[in-house]
Amino acid sequence: MTGTTQALGRSTSVDDAARSVARPFYVYAVLANSLFQRGVFVLFLQQRGFSAGQVALLQTLLYLVSGVAELPTGVIADRIGRRASIAIGQVLTAGCLLGQMAFSDYWLFLTLFIGQGVGMACVSGSDTALLYDLLVRRGATAGYVKIKSRFTMIGTITSGAAIVLGGQLQRISWGIVYAGSAACLVLAVVVLMSRVPEIRGVDAVDEQDGADEQDGAEEQHGAEEQHGDATAWRAMLRVATPALVTLVVVSGLMHATLTPYIIFTQKTLSDQGAGTALVSAVISAGFFVGGLTPLLSDRADRRIGYRVVVPVSLLTLAVALGLSGFGLVWVTIAAFLVLVGIPEIAAVIVDNVFNEAVPSRHRASLLSMIAFVESALIGVGYLVLGALMDRLGSGVGMATYAAVPLLACLLWLPVLFRRARVTTGIEKRSGREAS
Numbered sequence: 001m002t003g004t005t006q007a008l009g010r011s012t013s014v015d016d017a018a019r020s021v022a023r024p025f026y027v028y029a030v031l032a033n034s035l036f037q038r039g040v041f042v043l044f045l046q047q048r049g050f051s052a053g054q055v056a057l058l059q060t061l062l063y064l065v066s067g068v069a070e071l072p073t074g075v076i077a078d079r080i081g082r083r084a085s086i087a088i089g090q091v092l093t094a095g096c097l098l099g100q101m102a103f104s105d106y107w108l109f110l111t112l113f114i115g116q117g118v119g120m121a122c123v124s125g126s127d128t129a130l131l132y133d134l135l136v137r138r139g140a141t142a143g144y145v146k147i148k149s150r151f152t153m154i155g156t157i158t159s160g161a162a163i164v165l166g167g168q169l170q171r172i173s174w175g176i177v178y179a180g181s182a183a184c185l186v187l188a189v190v191v192l193m194s195r196v197p198e199i200r201g202v203d204a205v206d207e208q209d210g211a212d213e214q215d216g217a218e219e220q221h222g223a224e225e226q227h228g229d230a231t232a233w234r235a236m237l238r239v240a241t242p243a244l245v246t247l248v249v250v251s252g253l254m255h256a257t258l259t260p261y262i263i264f265t266q267k268t269l270s271d272q273g274a275g276t277a278l279v280s281a282v283i284s285a286g287f288f289v290g291g292l293t294p295l296l297s298d299r300a301d302r303r304i305g306y307r308v309v310v311p312v313s314l315l316t317l318a319v320a321l322g323l324s325g326f327g328l329v330w331v332t333i334a335a336f337l338v339l340v341g342i343p344e345i346a347a348v349i350v351d352n353v354f355n356e357a358v359p360s361r362h363r364a365s366l367l368s369m370i371a372f373v374e375s376a377l378i379g380v381g382y383l384v385l386g387a388l389m390d391r392l393g394s395g396v397g398m399a400t401y402a403a404v405p406l407l408a409c410l411l412w413l414p415v416l417f418r419r420a421r422v423t424t425g426i427e428k429r430s431g432r433e434a435s
Contacts, residue, residue, distance in 0.1 A: 018143035021134045022150070024195035025127075029151050031188035032090065032123075033158040036166030036177045037097065044174055048104050056386055058113045059263075060379050065117030066124070067375030073121040074368025081198040082130035087189045089122025094182035101178035124375075125367035132355045133199045144355065149297035149348045156291030156344070160284045167280060243415045244357055250310060251350050252374040253408035256381035257317045257401070258343045262286065264385055265324070265336055268394040272329040282333050286340050293341030297348040306349045307416050313346035314405040314412070325399025332395075 037044065045055045077085035096116040100109065131148070135141045162181075169177045262283070269279045300309055316339045323335040358366040381404070389397035 015140075015143065017138035018135060018140035018147060021131070021138055021140065022143075022147045024191060025131055025147070025151055026154055027191050028188050028196075029155040030158050031184045031191060033155040034162045034184035035159065035181045036162050036169055037181050038159060038163055038166065040163075040166050040170050040177070044100075044170075044177075045109075047174075048109075050106060050109070054106060056382065058109060060382050061110065062113045062117045062120070063375050063379035063382065065114050066120040067372045067379060069118045069121035070124060070368040070372035070375060073118070074125050074366070074371075077122070077126040077129065077368070078200060081200045082126040082133070083192055083196055083198045085122045085126040086130070086192060089119040089126070090185045090189050091119075092116075092122065093119035094185040097178050097182045097185075101175055121368070121371075121375075124371045128351060128355065129367055130196065130199055134197070137199070145301050145348060145352050146298040148351060149294040149345075152294040152344065152348055153291045156287055156294075158291075160287030160291065163280070163284045163287060246411060246415050247306075247310075247350065247353065248370050248373055250314070250408045250412050251347075251370075252377040253404055253411075254310075254314060254317065254343055254346065255374045256377035257314075257321070257405045257408075258340075259378050260381045260385045261317065261321060261398070261401075262340065263382075264389060264394070264398070265332070267389065268324055268332060268398055269329060271394040272327055272332060274329050274333075282336060286336055289337055289341040290344045294344050294348050297345045300345050301349045301352070306346070306353050309346045309349055311409050311412050311416060313343040314409040316342045317405040318402040318409075321398045321402035321405070325395045327395045 045058070050058075073085060073089070093116050096112045096119065099112045099115075103109070103112075128148075131151070132141065132144060135144055135147070166177050169180065265286075266279050266283060269282060274282070320335045320339040324332045326332075354367060354370055384404075385397065385401045388400050391397070392400060
């Protein structure tokens with residue numbers, strides 16, 4: 001009886017620790033995703049006089065720059081701190097949004113979108129690394145999937161609400177839309193700096209190594225600072241099992257399908273006869289669906305696991321794209337709303353696998369390398385899907401693009417059937433817990 005009571009006490013203590021870590025991140029998620037221009041920025045750019053081709057180039061440049069900047073910004077986050085990197089990125093993004101409101105020259109917009117891409121890279125990887133390492137510090141990583149799914153849900157639902165509100169604010173002034181978005185990003189930084197402690201790579205400790213690594217951290221500090229980037233690359237090579245590399249590529253292809261699919265569904269619905277109000281409502285509803293479904297991530301991870309969730313998500317994307325090819329607006333809407341949330345479940349679970357696979361000391365750097373692959377593939381995905389839709393029509397172009405998730409599914413089959421190990425760290429921890 002005493003042992004049971006102690007176990008319950010430990011469980012309650014861990015849950016309380018996880019909740020205390022999560023609360024400021026939830027507030028941050030609301031503010032950081034209150035981007036009122038997200039659902040109407042294409043209309044804004046068109047009013048600035050930019051052609052569809054120029055808008056597509058800006059979006060592609062945004063993701064490609066973000067991908068290239070992932071590597072140096074990840075190293076910076078490990079050196080100066082994950083919280084500091086997020087703050088720099090959000091303030092830079094806020095400044096670029098204000099610049100877009102103030103200027104109309106296309107060449108200046110190219111510069112502003114480059115700056116926004118760098119800002120995105122500063123945040124990408126750093127926020128996940130900061131959250132995960134704070135849970136490691138509190139001994140509460142078992143709650144990561146649940147917390148990250150709620151974090152994603154809050155952010156996505158906030159984005160959906162911001163899209164609706166942004167359309168209303170636009171009737172008053174574009175300045176309110178963009179200035180409001182910039183102000184929310186600055187407030188997100190204030191929350192982060194005031195309520196979340198800083199963690200650098202040298203401060204982080206891997207859960208599987210525990211106290212031994214903590215005792216040796218100070219001795220290794222000097223050597224780590226001297227080796228710098230090369231150390232992060234060596235750490236990547238140590239953890240880069242064939243299965244992990246495959247997961248990085250497959251995850252990148254999944255994001256390269258989902259992100260352009262969500263954006264270009266606007267054009268597909270419009271070409272199939274949907275009015276602007278209906279398109280806006282469908283896209284907003286899609287964000288709400290995509291925000292709620294990650295709440296199932298923890299259950300799916302425990303009952304099914306990432307090995308099965310990944311191919312299911314890829315096949316779901318292929319079906320959604322294929323149904324868009326029928327040219328029937330209500331079929332396209334139904335497929336979008338029913339299927340768009342499933343890959344979001346996979347994204348949360350895969351994110352947890354990546355965090356478990358990489359060492360804490362270089363977590364932001366290594367996650368940024370992974371994000372670089374995803375961003376580069378998303379940028380290429382925009383170009384490929386856009387070209388297919390221009391040449392074949394929106395519906396047929398979408399259906400043809402279904403080849404991308406099907407290819408990713410084929411790449412994953414060896415890992416699925418051979419049960420190849422993604423990371424030795426997971427198996428080592430599982431072995432200790434069993435003993």
